[in-house]
Amino acid sequence: MLLKDLPRDALLRPLSRNEVIGMLVRLSIFGAATYYSIKWVVEAMDPTSKQKSQAKKRAEELMRRIGLEGITLTEYEMNIASLLVDPQTIRVSWRDIAGLDEIINELQDTVILPFQKRHLLPDSKLFQPPKGVLLFGPPGCGKTMIAKATAKASGCKFINLQASTLTDMWYGESQKLTAAVFSLAIKIQPCIIFIDEIESFLRNRSSLDHEATAMMKAQFMSLWDGLDTTLTTQVMVMGATNRPQDVDPAILRRMPATFHVGLPNAKQREDILRLILAGENLSNAINLREIAEKTNGYSGSDLRELCRDAAMYRVRDFVRKEQIRQIAQQLQSYEEEEGPVNEDRLRPVTQLDLLFGLDKMKESKQATAAILPVVAEVPLD
Numbered sequence: 151m152l153l154k155d156l157p158r159d160a161l162l163r164p165l166s167r168n169e170v171i172g173m174l175v176r177l178s179i180f181g182a183a184t185y186y187s188i189k190w191v192v193e194a195m196d197p198t199s200k201q202k203s204q205a206k207k208r209a210e211e212l213m214r215r216i217g218l219e220g221i222t223l224t225e226y227e228m229n230i231a232s233l234l235v236d237p238q239t240i241r242v243s244w245r246d247i248a249g250l251d252e253i254i255n256e257l258q259d260t261v262i263l264p265f266q267k268r269h270l271l272p273d274s275k276l277f278q279p280p281k282g283v284l285l286f287g288p289p290g291c292g293k294t295m296i297a298k299a300t301a302k303a304s305g306c307k308f309i310n311l312q313a314s315t316l317t318d319m320w321y322g323e324s325q326k327l328t329a330a331v332f333s334l335a336i337k338i339q340p341c342i343i344f345i346d347e348i349e350s351f352l353r354n355r356s357s358l359d360h361e362a363t364a365m366m367k368a369q370f371m372s373l374w375d376g377l378d379t380t381l382t383t384q385v386m387v388m389g390a391t392n393r394p395q396d397v398d399p400a401i402l403r404r405m406p407a408t409f410h411v412g413l414p415n416a417k418q419r420e421d422i423l424r425l426i427l428a429g430e431n432l433s434n435a436i437n438l439r440e441i442a443e444k445t446n447g448y449s450g451s452d453l454r455e456l457c458r459d460a461a462m463y464r465v466r467d468f469v470r471k472e473q474i475r476q477i478a479q480q481l482q483s484y485e486e487e488e489g490p491v492n493e494d495r496l497r498p499v500t501q502l503d504l505l506f507g508l509d510k511m512k513e514s515k516q517a518t519a520a521i522l523p524v525v526a527e528v529p530l531d
């Protein structure tokens with residue numbers, strides 16, 4: 151029916167109360183449907199929305215587990231909160247780190263005591279954890295382990311900030327995220343902000359820096375300085391790097407406590423080997439000193455790889471023996487079969503296994519050395 155076909159009276163008469171209410175209800179439903187459709191379309195068009203909602207869920211779950219559910223967070227703080235590590239769930243403790251007693255003792259005195267015993271000197275400006283700590287040294291020597299064990303020992307929450315997080319597009323705007331790192335850390339303090347590969351994040355400032363990156367760095371440093379303003383703030387930035395020479399000097403100045411986590415010496419390597427192999431079934435003739443002496447230049451992570459390989463040989467032997475046994479069983483009649491006598495058990499790891507593992511490791515190291523340039527260790531000062 152067209153408008154002109156309607157009776158003139160029907161158009162001119164005032165609307166009844168019910169008609170007005172009905173119209174309002176229809177308008178509201180239409181408005182809500184439009185709003186949610188537009189929202190749905192916008193979200194569907196945002197390629198990062200799934201990641202964002204996953205990060206939000208993860209953050210909420212983490213906050214609940216850590217016992218921080220009452221704290222209200224902004225959207226940006228929520229993104230950073232998805233990187234939180236609960237000190238209770240950190241598996242690494244001092245007992246898992248071998249050969250680094252000196253560094254551990256110093257960390258205990260300079261970092262952990264001020265966190266743990268803050269109540270003894272609450273008004274002291276001096277008895278405070280340093281605002282920045284730098285762990286530097288070649289890869290695989292335990293820097294990340296030390297950072298995690300420090301958080302566990304001091305009972306600090308641990309924000310594991312990847313170099314790319316603040317520059318990653320899906321997380322949002324760098325500057326808002328940078329601000330969120332610090333505001334979140336303050337809300338949940340005591341807290342350690344850990345930045346692995348800090349050189350790639352806060353690299354020497356150069357003219358090649360993108361303007362946004364330069365601004366983010368400047369902002370990071372000013373927020374970092376701001377931590378000093380209140381005595382009660384218990385937030386520390388801990389950085390780790392393989393290339394201290396590439397870290398911006400302005401950042402280095404903000405990390406007064408530096409720890410060199412270098413390649414282990416022979417004694418340290420023996421300690422690391424003993425720790426890695428603890429709990430394994432070892433032959434009595436194992437001589438870890440011999441392996442330690444033959445592994446000059448190896449990192450803790452190399453030694454772990456070597457041991458992992460060595461421990462696999464007996465499994466391979468076991469599988470081969472089993473295959474031979476099965477073939478023999480098929481050839482023999484079942485009456486003659488003697489049955490499995492102690493055959494279900496793996497033999498212990500032997501010195502020969504470790505030496506084989508070492509040979510294999512040497513070969514792969516030589517192969518990688520051929521394709522990768524040698525990175526010399528440069529002292530910090």
Ligand SMILES: Nc1ncnc2c1ncn2[C@@H]1O[C@H](COP(=O)(O)OP(=O)(O)OP(=O)(O)O)[C@@H](O)[C@H]1O
Pocket residue numbers: 246247248249250288289290291292293294295296346390391392422425449450451452454
């Ligand atoms: N001192 C050590 N004691 C026991 N295990 C060690 C030690 N150093 C390294 N490892 C072994 O090597 C692995 C790697 O160590 P970690 O990740 O802490 O090294 P990193 O110095 O942080 O290396 P990267 O610079 O590559 O991040 C550890 O998971 C551990 O198994």
